[in-house]
Amino acid sequence: MALKIAMLTTFYPPYNFGGDGAGISRLSTALADRGHEVTVIHDRDAYVALAGSEPAPIPADPRIKVIGLESSFGKLSMLFTHQLGRPVTHARQLSDLLDGRDFDIIWFHNVSLVGGPGVLCYGKGLKLYEAHEHWLVCETHVLWQDNERPCEKPHCLSCTLRHNRPPQLWRRTGMLDREARHVDAFIAKSEFSRDKHHAFGFQREMEVIPYFLPDIPPQAEMIAPQTKPYFLFVGRLEKIKGVQDVIPAFAGEEGPDLLIAGTGEYEEALRDQARGYPRVKFLGRLTPEALPAYYQHARALIVPSLCYETFGIIIIEAFRSGTPVLARRLGPLPEIIAKGGGLLFDDVAGLKTAIEAIQSDGEYRESLSDDARRAFQENWTDDIVLNRYFDLIHRVAKHRGMNEVSAQAEASII
Numbered sequence: 001m002a003l004k005i006a007m008l009t010t011f012y013p014p015y016n017f018g019g020d021g022a023g024i025s026r027l028s029t030a031l032a033d034r035g036h037e038v039t040v041i042h043d044r045d046a047y048v049a050l051a052g053s054e055p056a057p058i059p060a061d062p063r064i065k066v067i068g069l070e071s072s073f074g075k076l077s078m079l080f081t082h083q084l085g086r087p088v089t090h091a092r093q094l095s096d097l098l099d100g101r102d103f104d105i106i107w108f109h110n111v112s113l114v115g116g117p118g119v120l121c122y123g124k125g126l127k128l129y130e131a132h133e134h135w136l137v138c139e140t141h142v143l144w145q146d147n148e149r150p151c152e153k154p155h156c157l158s159c160t161l162r163h164n165r166p167p168q169l170w171r172r173t174g175m176l177d178r179e180a181r182h183v184d185a186f187i188a189k190s191e192f193s194r195d196k197h198h199a200f201g202f203q204r205e206m207e208v209i210p211y212f213l214p215d216i217p218p219q220a221e222m223i224a225p226q227t228k229p230y231f232l233f234v235g236r237l238e239k240i241k242g243v244q245d246v247i248p249a250f251a252g253e254e255g256p257d258l259l260i261a262g263t264g265e266y267e268e269a270l271r272d273q274a275r276g277y278p279r280v281k282f283l284g285r286l287t288p289e290a291l292p293a294y295y296q297h298a299r300a301l302i303v304p305s306l307c308y309e310t311f312g313i314i315i316i317e318a319f320r321s322g323t324p325v326l327a328r329r330l331g332p333l334p335e336i337i338a339k340g341g342g343l344l345f346d347d348v349a350g351l352k353t354a355i356e357a358i359q360s361d362g363e364y365r366e367s368l369s370d371d372a373r374r375a376f377q378e379n380w381t382d383d384i385v386l387n388r389y390f391d392l393i394h395r396v397a398k399h400r401g402m403n404e405v406s407a408q409a410e411a412s413i414i
């Protein structure tokens with residue numbers, strides 16, 4: 001029998017900005033592939049208020065029911081939830097959807113603007129909360145203190161103001177702890193993220209389940225984007241992503257290029273920095289169809305994040321293509337690289353050393369490529385990670401005495 005699953009999130013494609021919405025879409029598709037009924041509830045108002053316009057449409061999976069919440073209040077709807085920590089303009093609709101329907105599982109994701117902690121009491125099924133960001137312990141979601149450095153010792157009020165966001169007073173009332181009691185299991189995306197949650201005061205146990213990607217067979221040789229060797233960056237162009245620390249490693253006219261795929265609010269500053277660096281090239285935003293060729297022919301992907309990521313899905317995208325990764329020794333990135341397929345660096349000098357090691361030794365680069373593909377197949381395919389989700393659901397449902405849900409989850413493990 002199929003499990004009836006409700007996914008609740010602020011952002012969902014095409015109404016999304018970053019990787020969490022794409023990850024939820026992949027998860028919903030994978031659940032549907034195993035025969036389960038998935039309903040996604042997301043906040044259309046929040047996306048339109050922040051983006052300023054409707055997104056371009058994308059093809060929809062007809063097996064997944066998608067409900068976009070909207071009201072006549074626009075930005076006020078988002079502000080009310082952000083400041084009060086509970087649904088306001090969408091409260092009745094959420095109650096009708098979650099309390100009024102017989103879902104086996106209510107799966108909370110990024111609920112920051114769709115309902116805050118106040119939405120966690122809605123519904124009657126088994127409840128999971130998946131922490132795609134550090135929102136549970138950080139008003140800015142990213143543990144990036146004062147918009148300058150990774151957060152080690154929080155001073156949240158002044159930090160929030162420096163991020164140009166209004167403080168959330170509900171965080172100082174114990175509301176999150178009270179509402180978290182309605183959730184049966186919390187999921188972190190990495191051991192690092194789980195430990196950071198605990199270090200910053202979130203004491204509920206968290207199961208670690210990473211992101212995944214559908215496995216694909218090795219692809220035939222694609223046309224190379226350029227004949228000259230290159231290293232690749234893919235991602236949003238923001239200060240916290242650290243591209244400004246990569247550009248100096250590509251000074252001068254001799255050596256491989258750096259191709260930067262992505263756009264963002266820090267792009268102008270990066271382009272200014274790169275003037276006089278002829279080996280640094282900006283590609284803009286690439287389509288999903290165009291990216292595989294860039295991965296396949298890159299000497300390596302560079303992941304220089306300065307902030308505490310919860311995972312690092314861009315790494316496993318590269319690994320799936322057999323592309324080695326050079327990653328900063330920070331956050332969860334060493335945890336992923338430890339499984340094989342990449343090198344770590346601490347600063348520009350270390351990055352230059354890693355670039356030279358790969359560029360000068362073809363056999364070494366190929367051994368890293370083999371390790372990357374093996375690590376992906378052993379850790380982050382859809383089947384492997386889905387089994388971990390269903391094992392968690394089986395155990396939690398059994399503990400709650402939800403025997404039918406437990407049995408259905410166990411039967412979904414392959």
